[in-house]
Amino acid sequence: MGVYELAFTMRRRVVEGAVVVELLGEIDILAEQVLGPRLEDVAGRRRGDLVVDLRGVTFLDASGVRLLLRARRRALRCGARLRVVRGGPMISKVIRIAGVEPAFTWLDAFPPSAVGSVPA
16 A cells, blocks of 8 residues: 655744745545644634645635635634735635635735744
8 A cells, every 4th residue: 555645735934924825736535624623723722824835736616715704714713814915826716717816915925934033
């Protein structure tokens, strides 16, 4: 039997006072099930800026969109400000087709890890 590797991951870091959550790889139904609770937990503990970075996402489906909407809902309930860094053209197309683009504050870029940043 082979070892199954997940096709996605999530990394957290603090940059300029914001918690940045980088989503990487294929954000599909399995990713939503695994990462959803983790992302909601981060959104629920944050009162300031939360940035979800989609630049490392290679695939996004309806489950991935649902993951983002759940994080947004949790952040709003807890008083956090959620912003999303745009992914590549295919990721942006899925967001546009799903009709959820107006639900988020979009960034074209976010500062890279600054000297002195600390793990989230």
